[in-house]
Amino acid sequence: MLLRMSKEKPSRIEHLTTVYHGRVKFNDADPLGIVWHGNYLGYFEDGREYFGSKYGLTYLNIHEEMYSVPVVQSICNHIKPLKYGDKYSVKTIIIHTLAAKIIFHYEIYNQENELVCTGETTQVFLSKEGRLSLICPDFYESWKKQVGYDK
Amino acid sequence: MLLRMSKEKPSRIEHLTTVYHGRVKFNDADPLGIVWHGNYLGYFEDGREYFGSKYGLTYLNIHEEMYSVPVVQSICNHIKPLKYGDKYSVKTIIIHTLAAKIIFHYEIYNQENELVCTGETTQVFLSKEGRLSLICPDFYESWKKQVGYDK
C-alpha cells in the first residue's frame, strides 16, 4: 500500500503541534507492569483529538462535513516502557503531504522527558457513501489555509 | 432504580442456559497478573452473545426489529482471580421476569471448575426513537414462546 506520493519528502509542520498530558491508568498496564503496546494507539488518538480540539479538526467537525477519516496505517516504535502511575506527554505534529491524507507523527515522553515511543498514523477521507476521496475535500483545504498548513 | 417488579421472585430458567469457553488474554490481565475486574463485563457479554447466537436473540436480530437493548444495571461479584492463560467457562442463564426486561445471570468457572465470579445484567427495550418500552415488544413475546420461557 503506497501511503505517500512518491516524489514527496514529507516534512513536519512544526507550528502545528500540540502537547497532551496524560497519566498511565491501572488498566493500561499489563502483567509485566508496563503499558500494553496496543494501548499506545489510544494515547496517539488522545494526542490527535487534542490537536483537533485546538485547531478545529475533531471527528465531530469532520462528520458535520459528511466525511469520516479512518486510520489506514499506524506505526508504533517503543523505546522505553511506561509503568502504571507514570505521567507522560504526547507531542502530536501534523506532517505535510500533497496526498489526500492526514498524517500525524507522535512522540511520547515520560516524566523525565525521555522519549519512550514514536509513531505515525495515516488517515484518508471517506465520503458518507464510503467512497475514498482522491483529492482533499473542500473543508480540509479551507482548514489548511486557515491554520497555515502550506506556510 | 427499581429493576424488578416488587412482588415477583425472579427465578432461573435452567433449560435456557449456555456455556461459553474462553481463555484469558495477555491484555485482559492487570499489573497484579490477574484479570482486571472491569473485563468481566466483557466476559459476561461474550456469554450473553453466545446465548443469543444459540437461541436466536443476538443484538443484530434485535436491531432488525428496530429495538436496542441497553444494559441498565450490571453487578459483578469476584470470588477468585483468573490469571493470564487460564481457561474459563461462562455459564449464562436467563432469569424469568414479568417486567419488560431481559435479565441474565452469569457464573464464571476456572479450569478446575471452581466458581470465580458471578454476575447479573438487566437490559431494557428501547425503540428506534429512544423510547423505553414498558411492555415486552412483540418480537420478544414471540421469542419467549418459541424457546419455552414461561414453561
Place this chain on the structure above:
Amino acid sequence: MLLRMSKEKPSRIEHLTTVYHGRVKFNDADPLGIVWHGNYLGYFEDGREYFGSKYGLTYLNIHEEMYSVPVVQSICNHIKPLKYGDKYSVKTIIIHTLAAKIIFHYEIYNQENELVCTGETTQVFLSKEGRLSLICPDFYESWKKQVGYDK
C-alpha cells in the same frame, strides 16, 4: 457473598468526596454511539484513583504497605447514555463501614449536570501472601484517622 456487616447502615462520608472531570473518547463508545456499559467501571476507577491521589490512598501507596485491594463487588446503574465527545464528571464518595473493606459510591454527571450513572465498588485487603484481612490493616486505620473517616 455478604458484603457489608449486617447491622450496619452504611453512610456516605460527604467530606471525603472528589470530583474527577473526563471526556468520552472515541474508543469508549460502541456501535450505538454511546459509551459501552463496561467502560463505566474504568470511569469509576479514574474517580477512585483521583480520590486516592487527593487523600493519599493510591494503589502505589497501598502496595508499599504490602497489601493489594482487589475489587470484590461492583454495581453499575445506567440512567442516561454518554456519547462520544461528551464531558462528564465522576463524583467519588467513600462509604463508612465497620468491615475491613473499602467501599466507594460513584455518581457520574454529564455536561448538563444530569445524573447519568451511579455505582459502587467494594474492595478487600489482601496481604502480600494473598491472605484476606478480616480487620483493617494498621496503615488503613492510620489513614482513616488522618482524613477524619470516623468523624
Place this chain on the structure above:
Amino acid sequence: MLLRMSKEKPSRIEHLTTVYHGRVKFNDADPLGIVWHGNYLGYFEDGREYFGSKYGLTYLNIHEEMYSVPVVQSICNHIKPLKYGDKYSVKTIIIHTLAAKIIFHYEIYNQENELVCTGETTQVFLSKEGRLSLICPDFYESWKKQVGYDK
C-alpha cells in the same frame, strides 16, 4: 530505530504459519460501527498466541526461560473494515531474521476471505534484569532448530 539487519532480506517461513478464527465483539466496534483500528493489535496478539500455543512459544514458556519479549515495533495497514458480528481469520507467519528478534507478519481475512488488514510486529529478548539480548537466547535457538526455522 533499525529493526532488521541491513543486508538481510527478511522472508516468510511459510511452513511456520497458523490461522486463528475470531468474531468481532460488540465492544470491538466504534461509533462508526467498525472495529476500532487499535483493536487490530489485539487481534494480532490473538494470532501470535495461537501460533505460540501450536509451536510451543507462548509468553508463559518464555517467562519460564527468564526472558520477556516486548513488542518494540508494530505496523498495521487497513484495507477494508470489519463490522460487529463479522467472522475473521488471522494468518500469522513468522519472518526469518538473523537478528535477535522475533518478527511476525499478520494477514486478517473477513468471512468472504477478502484481505482486510496486514501487519507486522517485532519483539526483542529482555533478560529478567531488563537487559536487551544482542544474540538469540539458547532456548530460542533450540526452538528454532526444533521447528525448522532455518530450513
